[in-house]
Amino acid sequence: MAEVIFRGGTILTIDPDAHVLDGDVACRDGAIVHVGGAYTPAGRDYEIVDCDGCVVMPGLVQAHVHTCQTLARGRADDLELLDWLRTIVWPYEASLDAPATAAAARLACAELLLGGTTAVLDMGTVHHTDELFAAAEASGLRATIGKAMMDHGDPAIPPGLRETTAASLAESERLIARWHGAAEDRLRYAYAPRFALSCTDELMREVGTRARKANLRVHTHSSENQAEIAAVEQRFGKPNVLYLHDAGLTGDHVTLAHCVHLRADERECLAHTGTHVAHCPSSNLKLASGIAPIPELIEQGISVALGADGAPCNNNLDGFLEMRLAAILHKHRHGPRTLPAPEVVKLATLGGATAVGLADRVGSLEVGKRADVIAVDISGPHVAPTSSPWSAIAYAVRATDVRHVAVDGALVVRDRKLLTLDVAKVVNEAQAAARRLFR
Numbered sequence: 001m002a003e004v005i006f007r008g009g010t011i012l013t014i015d016p017d018a019h020v021l022d023g024d025v026a027c028r029d030g031a032i033v034h035v036g037g038a039y040t041p042a043g044r045d046y047e048i049v050d051c052d053g054c055v056v057m058p059g060l061v062q063a064h065v066h067t068c069q070t071l072a073r074g075r076a077d078d079l080e081l082l083d084w085l086r087t088i089v090w091p092y093e094a095s096l097d098a099p100a101t102a103a104a105a106r107l108a109c110a111e112l113l114l115g116g117t118t119a120v121l122d123m124g125t126v127h128h129t130d131e132l133f134a135a136a137e138a139s140g141l142r143a144t145i146g147k148a149m150m151d152h153g154d155p156a157i158p159p160g161l162r163e164t165t166a167a168s169l170a171e172s173e174r175l176i177a178r179w180h181g182a183a184e185d186r187l188r189y190a191y192a193p194r195f196a197l198s199c200t201d202e203l204m205r206e207v208g209t210r211a212r213k214a215n216l217r218v219h220t221h222s223s224e225n226q227a228e229i230a231a232v233e234q235r236f237g238k239p240n241v242l243y244l245h246d247a248g249l250t251g252d253h254v255t256l257a258h259c260v261h262l263r264a265d266e267r268e269c270l271a272h273t274g275t276h277v278a279h280c281p282s283s284n285l286k287l288a289s290g291i292a293p294i295p296e297l298i299e300q301g302i303s304v305a306l307g308a309d310g311a312p313c314n315n316n317l318d319g320f321l322e323m324r325l326a327a328i329l330h331k332h333r334h335g336p337r338t339l340p341a342p343e344v345v346k347l348a349t350l351g352g353a354t355a356v357g358l359a360d361r362v363g364s365l366e367v368g369k370r371a372d373v374i375a376v377d378i379s380g381p382h383v384a385p386t387s388s389p390w391s392a393i394a395y396a397v398r399a400t401d402v403r404h405v406a407v408d409g410a411l412v413v414r415d416r417k418l419l420t421l422d423v424a425k426v427v428n429e430a431q432a433a434a435r436r437l438f439r
């Protein structure tokens with residue numbers, strides 16, 4: 001199909017002036033060629049997607065997810081971070097074989113695309129990262145993925161996840177050669193040292209050097225929980241963000257998940273280095289980690305994006321739920337005007353694209369950008385009547401209201417049906433794999 005035309009919706013372009021337009025969004029050969037007003041197809045080869053009663057907007061970009069973890073949904077409830085990792089999540093990840101990793105990733109991709117998330121930054125696990133890339137490739141999701149790096153001898157890390165520094169780097173290089181830029185640049189690689197406590201200082205510094213040299217992104221966790229922060233401080237003699245900075249792991253190419261507890265000098269460091277923060281409000285609340293100081297970070301000029309984190313700490317990957325929570329969570333401290341609807345919708349789209357290094361390609365509906373477009377039904381009884389599309393998207397809609405999704409101009413969801421994977425089969429395989437792993 002040469003052209004796909006999203007016809008007749010209310011368009012949120014997410015351009016600097018926050019335009020709201022009526023009419024069509026047209027895509028040709030993967031790129032956006034028209035935004036707003038009526039579009040006449042260029043030739044005979046086109047498909048019209050009815051968007052009556054919908055908001056048409058850029059796909060959501062989640063800057064922190066773990067697609068490998070979806071089989072542990074509902075298996076790790078009501079724990080704090082380090083217990084959650086040591087008693088459930090690390091043993092789970094250690095037991096993942098290739099078929100189970102693939103089943104987890106396909107389930108995540110199906111949930112993400114059906115829910116209007118078109119791009120993610122994914123922290124994989126130590127092994128079987130090829131399966132995560134393969135699932136993203138097959139499903140049509142835009143994904144920047146890295147294998148989790150875990151070369152530190154913490155006795156709590158199960159043997160199945162422990163690796164040598166050399167093996168961790170070698171596997172990363174193999175994956176970069178195979179996947180970075182694949183599927184016409186829809187798939188990219190990001191180095192993913194899991195967090196300071198799972199890595200040797202040698203590995204962290206080497207990743208810092210290699211990422212800059214190869215112009216690759218770095219994705220890690222930082223400053224999520226007080227016990228983690230105390231352990232980092234004890235091991236390295238400085239707070240987490242300042243340690244990462246010292247190891248060469250800050251900058252415009254770096255995305256840190258969480259940043260719930262930061263000192264003033266750490267915030268300064270994030271601001272002056274241009275390091276991105278992925279805010280994961282559901283995960284932070286469920287693991288009782290705390291509430292990240294997002295309005296303060298934004299006020300300081302720090303780039304903020306949103307992420308659902310993983311199924312075992314959320315328990316779903318619904319980008320609209322994270323948007324609503326981010327919009328309402330900070331109002332009690334900063335007042336009701338904090339993070340108004342247009343601002344939080346921007347965080348979930350262009351903010352995500354910026355944090356993943358894709359702002360030149362996706363995150364807004366502008367002619368010339370790649371066509372990652374979603375149509376969200378705002379006519380449901382839980383959304384109507386609608387006076388503002390911003391309000392509907394930020395506060396009222398759910399992932400299940402997403403009607404159509406295109407990534408790179410290809411329709412992957414049409415009338416709420418995933419076109420790229422058999423969802424019933426994906427769910428059955430995930431259930432069978434989860435039963436096998438947790439037996």
Ligand SMILES: [Zn+2]
Nearest residue numbers: 221257309310
């Ligand atoms: Zn995470």
